Amino acid sequence: MIAESMYQELILEHYKHPQGRGLRDPFDAEVHHVNPTCGDEITMRVKLGDGDKVEDVSYDGQGCSISQAAASVLHELATGSTVGETLAVVEEFTRLMQGRGQVEPDEDVLGDAVAFAGVAKFPARVKCALLAWMAYKDALARSAS
Amino acid sequence: MIAESMYQELILEHYKHPQGRGLRDPFDAEVHHVNPTCGDEITMRVKLGDGDKVEDVSYDGQGCSISQAAASVLHELATGSTVGETLAVVEEFTRLMQGRGQVEPDEDVLGDAVAFAGVAKFPARVKCALLAWMAYKDALARSAS
Amino acid sequence: MDTAFDVERIRKDFPVLSRELPGGRPLVYLDSGNSSQKPVQVIETMREHLAVHYANVGRAMHVLGAESTEAYEAAREKVAAFVGAPSRDEIVFTKNASEALNLVAYAFGNPINEDPRFTMGPGDEIVISEMEHHSNIVPWQLLARRTGATLKWFSVTDEGRLDLSNLDELVTERTKIVSIAHQSNVLGTVNPVARVLERVRQAGALMMLDASQSVPHKPVDVTALDVDFLAFTGHKAVGPSGIGVLWARAELLDAMPPFLGGGEMIEAVWMDRSTYAPAPHKFEAGTPPIVEAVGLGAAVDYLSSVGMDAIAAHERELTRYALEALGEVPGLRVVGPTDLQDRGGTVSFTLEGIHPHDVGQIMDDEFGVAVRVGHHCARPLHLRFGIPATTRASFYLYNTPAEIDALVRGLHHVRKVFA
Amino acid sequence: MDTAFDVERIRKDFPVLSRELPGGRPLVYLDSGNSSQKPVQVIETMREHLAVHYANVGRAMHVLGAESTEAYEAAREKVAAFVGAPSRDEIVFTKNASEALNLVAYAFGNPINEDPRFTMGPGDEIVISEMEHHSNIVPWQLLARRTGATLKWFSVTDEGRLDLSNLDELVTERTKIVSIAHQSNVLGTVNPVARVLERVRQAGALMMLDASQSVPHKPVDVTALDVDFLAFTGHKAVGPSGIGVLWARAELLDAMPPFLGGGEMIEAVWMDRSTYAPAPHKFEAGTPPIVEAVGLGAAVDYLSSVGMDAIAAHERELTRYALEALGEVPGLRVVGPTDLQDRGGTVSFTLEGIHPHDVGQIMDDEFGVAVRVGHHCARPLHLRFGIPATTRASFYLYNTPAEIDALVRGLHHVRKVFA
Numbered sequence A, B: 001m002i003a004e005s006m007y008q009e010l011i012l013e014h015y016k017h018p019q020g021r022g023l024r025d026p027f028d029a030e031v032h033h034v035n036p037t038c039g040d041e042i043t044m045r046v047k048l049g050d051g052d053k054v055e056d057v058s059y060d061g062q063g064c065s066i067s068q069a070a071a072s073v074l075h076e077l078a079t080g081s082t083v084g085e086t087l088a089v090v091e092e093f094t095r096l097m098q099g100r101g102q103v104e105p106d107e108d109v110l111g112d113a114v115a116f117a118g119v120a121k122f123p124a125r126v127k128c129a130l131l132a133w134m135a136y137k138d139a140l141a142r143s144a145s
Numbered sequence C, D: 001m002d003t004a005f006d007v008e009r010i011r012k013d014f015p016v017l018s019r020e021l022p023g024g025r026p027l028v029y030l031d032s033g034n035s036s037q038k039p040v041q042v043i044e045t046m047r048e049h050l051a052v053h054y055a056n057v058g059r060a061m062h063v064l065g066a067e068s069t070e071a072y073e074a075a076r077e078k079v080a081a082f083v084g085a086p087s088r089d090e091i092v093f094t095k096n097a098s099e100a101l102n103l104v105a106y107a108f109g110n111p112i113n114e115d116p117r118f119t120m121g122p123g124d125e126i127v128i129s130e131m132e133h134h135s136n137i138v139p140w141q142l143l144a145r146r147t148g149a150t151l152k153w154f155s156v157t158d159e160g161r162l163d164l165s166n167l168d169e170l171v172t173e174r175t176k177i178v179s180i181a182h183q184s185n186v187l188g189t190v191n192p193v194a195r196v197l198e199r200v201r202q203a204g205a206l207m208m209l210d211a212s213q214s215v216p217h218k219p220v221d222v223t224a225l226d227v228d229f230l231a232f233t234g235h236k237a238v239g240p241s242g243i244g245v246l247w248a249r250a251e252l253l254d255a256m257p258p259f260l261g262g263g264e265m266i267e268a269v270w271m272d273r274s275t276y277a278p279a280p281h282k283f284e285a286g287t288p289p290i291v292e293a294v295g296l297g298a299a300v301d302y303l304s305s306v307g308m309d310a311i312a313a314h315e316r317e318l319t320r321y322a323l324e325a326l327g328e329v330p331g332l333r334v335v336g337p338t339d340l341q342d343r344g345g346t347v348s349f350t351l352e353g354i355h356p357h358d359v360g361q362i363m364d365d366e367f368g369v370a371v372r373v374g375h376h377c378a379r380p381l382h383l384r385f386g387i388p389a390t391t392r393a394s395f396y397l398y399n400t401p402a403e404i405d406a407l408v409r410g411l412h413h414v415r416k417v418f419a
């Protein structure tokens, strides 16, 4: 079944049991992103620590399983890493999503986020997968300034 | 050859040797018609007599063989007939021309003008054939008023 | 089902319906409201025209030019007959329904225009409805912004009907044009044209129908409807992409200023001014969608040969069947009328706790069921119902009750996946 | 002729070229400047898309929707590469070149717009030329009438060249846009873009090229040309009808107000306002010409596989041959350059004492030679030369010297008929 390439067990798992969901204090920056074409929304907070460390990524939102699971996976990957490390993941994830299914994902960089590879073949869903990740990038930029 | 259905000997004959060409006095009405899409032009004068008689149709113009021959044939058919008779011919000629080649011409009514039947299949040429005839109709209307 | 209507024979005319999707899934195409599939009669007509009869139209004096022009103008004649237009000259070919709607919107408030029916400025009003497709909203928003006119709209009731309770306040002597859908592309609702038109006439305004979702599905007669403008699109009516239709009363086409300028819409051109060809050519600038018009001609021939009444009856049975079957899916809520009164074969719904995007994707991935998910280019209508999106199944002459069974089976599975 | 260029093999790709016309005449198609014929590669690509891959684009989430979207967007990518566009997002699909030209004209003087490059009112100037196709005249006339701006134009010399002697007076700081043909559809003249552009840049204006007659016939690279807008049309480039292209710099597409409103050109819609999608979708309202874009993609693939340099060289040889052969027909006068310098394969002429309509009809009737007669949608140019019409032979990759021989034979016969 093709479905398996998109609705990986891991995505459904994160959707049904989102990790780190809920908005938490303290935070350095909060952003609210909307995907106007499908109505998916996310509010995201970032708390940075010493040595460029990402101490917490907290979020709340609504939307399809892809957008919600993407936020959950992002939370897991980012929390505890450095900003530099997470930006590398964001970049690779974006490249994969915008590759129309033609890009070979780098599993070493992506970790669990590789489960979203199947989404890249559906242009309409790419924005869902990217929503949280773009919000995160935006939140980082605002924390820094 | 298909050409024969359009460039009848009679049409070429009238084109090379136009009948009644040249503007003459006296006249009751003069009109100038132009086919803007192809630039064909005609100036036409009508002189009516007693008993609704068409005494003279004189004309001058420039354009393709079809438009010029049509004026010549019109001159021959109209001069000496009554207004009523000629209007019947104009009507039948118009019907034939606008029939896209699907209309069976009434030879009894049309006389020599039946030679133009082949033109009806070429929408682009229909206006050429009708130029003089529409001018004539217009001139009649102005003579009457 | 209607026994005279042989859906299996019809399905054979549509090559894609016997296509197997990747993974060995059969195709269950329930997205005709978005765009319909094409019968071999249309495809072959286009192929043949492209292969051996093609040339530009109007301008050419050679055999191919004459053949191509004849086929193009014959298509206009067929379309005119199909919608009951009094004259073939009232049929303007556009690229889609959206262009037809914009063409009319751009006729208003154009400084070139002198006809009072088409002036537009502050104080003038445009009336649409909350159930419109974006293509019948945005052109009027843009017109209002260009001219300073005011845009107003009918609300939609909880049952998905046009709310006519304030008809007399909405449509007044300030109104210049009312433009509404003949049939909603989300709710399936068929709007009460005559009631609205009566008020439009009292107010001295013009009325346009967006018939994109009605013309393909049931007999539509512009003379009987008695409105002023009507738009529809070829690709939803078993015709090709790239072709739409504006029908308008001849005298209005005469009164409207030209829209797109260029070859074929002119009578004579000087460097500093031009005179324009009579309608419909006045509104067909440049080389028209020739092969597409010819394809649309073949499409209306095809629909007529099946019979629009028979198609409407078939879709009605499918809709009855679908409304019943969907009613039994737990957590499913139909958005739009749940009875058959004044509604067509488009059924949109939500499934509790599951986002339509997920519904659509799993239906496709696992069952080959093609439904549309999202706001279906009718975002304001979804805002009105407080939902970001719906799942929509839309039926056409080639659909069967078995396909609705597949839809329902799929929905049960989706519920299990997300349980 | 170029030996590497196998015209006989190419001719086999075009089904119509082996068609026999009524009366057993062979077809000699010398009207490609009007519209070109289509190779089987294009026809089959379209047929297959219609038959088994068709669905609406962008909006659909099912397999067919994904396939159709992929094919449509791949066509955009092919077209971008074909004209050297820096980004596929700079390619807007329209229904023809005329729509592309109108789209740009409507971007000016729109009250919705705020960018100073696109404001337009009394005192502002638009510059075109006397050799333009009506599609590059009328949109600007209408714009001038809507806004009160002034329309000016380059003259044409007796040799059929753009008269640049008053370039500096014509293009000034009052000029907002200059729009001229890359190659004339009557004279064959290729215009000196760089010289005009230099002045346009000094004046701070924008520049548009009507490349309808150049893109199909020779390598055209928008980056090298360095203009701001470029329009062309699919049907003249072995592609289908119903599809045209506007290329524009990304930042200009961003700055321009929307043109047609509707589905797919929006980001979000409320009843009273909307936000718009980024270009190119911002300018593609409604269902686009999907199958037509896919067909155009196949067309540019076909042209590229033959090679645009090879096509240009082939046409150059045909033009050399034709200019020589026509020069020997008594009473024949070529309107346009009689040398090969900066000219393409379009040769228009008059035959003394014989109206072009008669020439065209007899050529077709008796010889199956399809030429175009009339003013070729360039009436002002014909007025400038004081003639109502010309006969035009235009060549393409599939034409042969033998076909030019047939043309010349036909002309001798025409002279005899009307002697």
Ligand SMILES: Cc1ncc(COP(=O)(O)O)c(C=O)c1O
Pocket: C262, C263, C285, C286, C287, C288, D033, D034, D096, D097, D098, D099, D133, D135, D136, D181, D183, D184, D185, D210, D212, D213, D233, D234, D235, D244, D377
């Ligand atoms: C130079 C030129 N510009 C514009 C056009 C218009 O192209 P279309 O008819 O496809 O809009 C043509 C062809 O008709 C042309 O030759």
Ligand SMILES: Cc1ncc(COP(=O)(O)O)c(C=O)c1O
Pocket: C033, C034, C096, C097, C098, C099, C133, C135, C136, C181, C183, C184, C185, C210, C212, C213, C233, C234, C235, C244, C377, D262, D263, D285, D286, D287, D288
């Ligand atoms: C009700 C309605 N109006 C207008 C349109 C627009 O049609 P098109 O996309 O062909 O312009 C559609 C379909 O998309 C529709 O369903």
